[in-house]
Amino acid sequence: MSGTFEFYPTSSLHDPAxxxxxxxxxxxxxxxxxxxxxxRRLEDLLDTASSYLDFIKLGFGTTALYPIHxxxxxxxxxxxxHVPMYPGGTFFExxxxxxxxxxxxxxxxxxxxxxxxISDGTIHLNLDQRQYAIQLARSFxxxxxxxxxxxxxxxxxxxxxxxxxxxxxxxxxxxxxIVEGRESGENVGxxxxxxxxxxxxxxxxxxxxxxxxxxxxxxxxxxxxVELITRFGPNVHLGNIAPDEIFSVESLRRGLRSDTFFxxxxxxxx
Numbered sequence: 001m002s003g004t005f006e007f008y009p010t011s012s013l014h015d016p017a018x019x020x021x022x023x024x025x026x027x028x029x030x031x032x033x034x035x036x037x038x039x040r041r042l043e044d045l046l047d048t049a050s051s052y053l054d055f056i057k058l059g060f061g062t063t064a065l066y067p068i069h070x071x072x073x074x075x076x077x078x079x080x081x082h083v084p085m086y087p088g089g090t091f092f093e094x095x096x097x098x099x100x101x102x103x104x105x106x107x108x109x110x111x112x113x114x115x116x117x118i119s120d121g122t123i124h125l126n127l128d129q130r131q132y133a134i135q136l137a138r139s140f141x142x143x144x145x146x147x148x149x150x151x152x153x154x155x156x157x158x159x160x161x162x163x164x165x166x167x168x169x170x171x172x173x174x175x176x177x178i179v180e181g182r183e184s185g186e187n188v189g190x191x192x193x194x195x196x197x198x199x200x201x202x203x204x205x206x207x208x209x210x211x212x213x214x215x216x217x218x219x220x221x222x223x224x225x226v227e228l229i230t231r232f233g234p235n236v237h238l239g240n241i242a243p244d245e246i247f248s249v250e251s252l253r254r255g256l257r258s259d260t261f262f263x264x265x266x267x268x269x270x
Contacts, residue, residue: 030249031054115143190217
């Protein structure tokens with residue numbers, strides 16, 4: 001029809017930064033946190049945005065609160081859109097603390113989950129316990145995502161401990177490691193009380209460069225997403241993204257927002 005224009009995937013307007021449509025082994029992962037989406041809202045989300053998200057995490061222990069038929073429908077709906085859904089790490093921690101890990105993994109497998117998160121944000125796991133949990137989950141057929149960091153307000157990232165944990169978890173069979181930022185993105189992990197990156201983050205980056213393809217940074221706030229994209233590029237792995245922010249994050253990755261226009265221009269200040 002005369003006067004219409006479509007942004008075909010081959011158009012530079014579709015990906016002006018020129019990074020998101022390249023075939024890439026380490027394409028930037030976007031992990032979404034689901035804190036209670038209903039089936040219809042999830043279906044709308046997947047219909048519009050499944051191309052721009054990679055995993056959906058059912059936050060905290062919310063997996064236990066859904067009516068079972070609703071939970072199964074959500075899992076299958078996500079699977080039909082080729083987006084794995086998995087329970088949050090807190091649910092694992094409760095099972096581990098209660099000595100019901102095998103029961104938890106059995107139930108998760110029966111429900112249709114294919115990924116499991118293993119964390120110790122509230123409890124404490126030593127490296128041997130982490131290895132055991134990862135290897136046990138792998139023996140049940142799960143892909144494993146682990147998480148490093150404590151949820152206690154004021155907790156920070158200890159670089160040598162993080163590196164040791166990364167190497168331990170990868171050797172045990174984990175695929176990815178999440179760096180704790182909570183759903184608030186404030187006063188925990190790499191963020192200060194205002195949600196800004198801590199002043200020592202630059203030193204952290206240098207030491208973590210060999211592991212970047214394995215790390216997902218929890219970054220629920222826009223300023224955090226912009227900063228991480230600025231430092232690592234459009235294909236940095238980002239987690240704890242709110243469902244309503246998927247298009248916002250993908251726009252940032254492609255230089256389709258003012259905040260990341262520098263991805264196109266090569267300059268941060270125009």
